[in-house]
Amino acid sequence: MRITSPQNPRIKRLRxxxxxxxxxxxxATLVEGRRFVEEALAAGRTVRQAVYxxxxxASPAGAALLRALAAAGTELAEVPDRLLEAxxxxxxxxxxxxxxxxxxxxxxxxxxWGRVETAHLPLVLLLDGVQDPGNLGTLxxxxxxxxxxxxxxxxxTVDPYHPRAVRASAxxxxxxxxxxxxxxxxxAASARAxxxxxxxxxxxGSTACxxxxxxxxxxxxxxxxxxxxxxxxxxxxxxxxxxxxxGGIGSLNVAMAxxxxxxxxxxxxxxxxxxxxxxxxxx
Amino acid sequence: MRITSPQNPRIKRLRxxxxxxxxxxxxATLVEGRRFVEEALAAGRTVRQAVYxxxxxASPAGAALLRALAAAGTELAEVPDRLLEAxxxxxxxxxxxxxxxxxxxxxxxxxxWGRVETAHLPLVLLLDGVQDPGNLGTLxxxxxxxxxxxxxxxxxTVDPYHPRAVRASAxxxxxxxxxxxxxxxxxAASARAxxxxxxxxxxxGSTACxxxxxxxxxxxxxxxxxxxxxxxxxxxxxxxxxxxxxGGIGSLNVAMAxxxxxxxxxxxxxxxxxxxxxxxxxx
Numbered sequence: 336m337r338i339t340s341p342q343n344p345r346i347k348r349l350r351x352x353x354x355x356x357x358x359x360x361x362x363a364t365l366v367e368g369r370r371f372v373e374e375a376l377a378a379g380r381t382v383r384q385a386v387y388x389x390x391x392x393a394s395p396a397g398a399a400l401l402r403a404l405a406a407a408g409t410e411l412a413e414v415p416d417r418l419l420e421a422x423x424x425x426x427x428x429x430x431x432x433x434x435x436x437x438x439x440x441x442x443x444x445x446x447x448w449g450r451v452e453t454a455h456l457p458l459v460l461l462l463d464g465v466q467d468p469g470n471l472g473t474l475x476x477x478x479x480x481x482x483x484x485x486x487x488x489x490x491x492t493v494d495p496y497h498p499r500a501v502r503a504s505a506x507x508x509x510x511x512x513x514x515x516x517x518x519x520x521x522x523a524a525s526a527r528a529x530x531x532x533x534x535x536x537x538x539x540g541s542t543a544c545x546x547x548x549x550x551x552x553x554x555x556x557x558x559x560x561x562x563x564x565x566x567x568x569x570x571x572x573x574x575x576x577x578x579x580x581x582g583g584i585g586s587l588n589v590a591m592a593x594x595x596x597x598x599x600x601x602x603x604x605x606x607x608x609x610x611x612x613x614x615x616x617x618x
Numbered sequence: 619m620r621i622t623s624p625q626n627p628r629i630k631r632l633r634x635x636x637x638x639x640x641x642x643x644x645x646a647t648l649v650e651g652r653r654f655v656e657e658a659l660a661a662g663r664t665v666r667q668a669v670y671x672x673x674x675x676a677s678p679a680g681a682a683l684l685r686a687l688a689a690a691g692t693e694l695a696e697v698p699d700r701l702l703e704a705x706x707x708x709x710x711x712x713x714x715x716x717x718x719x720x721x722x723x724x725x726x727x728x729x730x731w732g733r734v735e736t737a738h739l740p741l742v743l744l745l746d747g748v749q750d751p752g753n754l755g756t757l758x759x760x761x762x763x764x765x766x767x768x769x770x771x772x773x774x775t776v777d778p779y780h781p782r783a784v785r786a787s788a789x790x791x792x793x794x795x796x797x798x799x800x801x802x803x804x805x806a807a808s809a810r811a812x813x814x815x816x817x818x819x820x821x822x823g824s825t826a827c828x829x830x831x832x833x834x835x836x837x838x839x840x841x842x843x844x845x846x847x848x849x850x851x852x853x854x855x856x857x858x859x860x861x862x863x864x865g866g867i868g869s870l871n872v873a874m875a876x877x878x879x880x881x882x883x884x885x886x887x888x889x890x891x892x893x894x895x896x897x898x899x900x901x
Contacts (some may be wrong), residue, residue: 419847469752471748473871473874476868476869476870476871477870477874477876479864479867480864480866480869480870481863481864481868482862482864492668505869507868510867531653543888545885545889547889552681560845577887578766578881579884580763580764581762581763581764581765581884583764584793585759585760585764585765585790586759586763586764586788587759587760587763588756588759588788588879591756591759591760591873591874592872592879594874594877594878595877595878595881598861598878598881599881599885601862602828602882605826605828605862606828
């Protein structure tokens with residue numbers, strides 16, 4: 336099938352997905368470029384439709400992906416370059432744009448914590464007002480890569496299915512278990528009730544990140560780029576954790592700080608596992 | 619002074635700074651927004667000229683910065699909003715755009731290493747083909763915040779004075795000692811000759827980052843977003859370091875990986891300093 340009119344209903348639908356209201360209504364997001372569409376498919380997501388250019392279909396890797404999509408029941412259409420550019424959110428779209436079905440994050444609560452607690456030593460990220468889609472995506476990518484069991488989002492945090500968040504997450508937002516809460520304090524209280532410690536990432540935090548014992552169930556709270564973590568969360572906090580910085584000139588943004596804290600947790604946990612393995616081998 | 623014509627030579631000069639060739643020729647970069655211009659001034663940089671809007675001059679913080687710039691000899695001009703937008707590289711410029719003098723990075727070599735070696739346990743970052751200005755800026759920001767003594771750039775790495783790199787670095791590119799080399803292998807050889815270990819950051823590296831002893835002089839090499847570190851550097855490497863990741867699904871980008879490795883070095887060094895302090899106190 337070939338579409339050439341910008342008025343075609345499928346093209347109009349893809350353009351709507353640039354807007355959060357429509358993403359929520361349609362339960363879908365835009366995924367752009369071969370690698371990210373491949374990852375969505377590999378993550379078990381339904382790729383409802385995709386449009387691609389003639390050059391994309393002519394490339395061996397492109398043709399292989401189109402066959403896999405056709406086999407999965409995706410509606411496919413070839414479009415002129417200018418139409419692909421019109422539906423894409425990247426300046427240089429890489430030959431294919433797809434509508435991928437996503438789930439609204441589940442409400443945080445006993446059922447969700449039960450799911451997360453099946454993870455060994457759950458480490459969960461609470462995103463409390465992160466506004467930049469690039470930062471949010473980077474944090475989800477770090478969370479997945481460094482072994483977090485999931486992430487909780489609250490109003491004031493950008494949509495995890497914003498196309499730029501999807502890209503920055505390298506698809507992690509399509510794989511990592513996500514939950515939502517009406518407020519950060521509610522999520523923190525819920526985590527405490529489920530047996531997790533609650534650590535707030537704050538530039539002025541009083542505990543150095545390497546002095547926190549991360550080898551237990553933890554909710555790590557990262558806040559807004561400007562104003563940090565919501566004050567209401569403090570009542571539920573185990574403590575405030577900071578990354579000691581050099582000099583006093585340097586600073587880190589929320590994505591870098593969150594990545595470092597997730598790494599520190601992963602490092603401590605890996606070394607404990609290694610020690611446990613050595614102890615067992617020593618028996 | 620007020621400028622209203624886009625043909626004004628000062629406006630044309632600011633627009634030229636969006637281009638690398640002109641930045642190099644003029645020995646300057648664009649710095650946008652109040653906070654970053656303040657930081658450039660605080661870093662001791664010459665702010666050659668700045669244009670600002672009427673609303674900026676009317677705000678107390680804006681007026682204070684304009685007074686400081688005038689005292690420092692900066693040529694100032696008020697411009698209509700549309701002219702500020704024309705010279706800015708951000709979509710929403712924050713009232714002021716300035717031309718800030720920068721030095722070309724010094725050639726790497728005995729003189730530069732001598733300067734760096736005055737740092738206690740130098741940790742230096744070699745940026746081998748990092749192409750995205752946001753990634754480069756983030757890495758320079760992490761390097762400064764986590765106590766690196768400097769960074770070396772090679773051809774193929776994006777200009778550290780690209781306006782987007784300047785912003786992502788939060789001004790670190792104006793403060794951190796920078797050097798250049800004609801090739802990454804040359805920089806690595808020069809670092810070895812100066813007594814530094816050379817560790818290559820590679821996703822497939824054989825040494826986990828927490829198994830590297832970072833408590834010694836080190837050059838950390840991070841590579842291109844797609845192809846990684848140049849093969850020619852291998853002959854000068856102490857080893858290849860990786861961040862162990864969960865699952866095998868997750869991955870990190872070069873800015874996140876570099877940030878984590880710089881953090882791991884900072885952590886080990888801080889803990890050694892703390893231990894040394896305790897030992898001294900115990901005497």
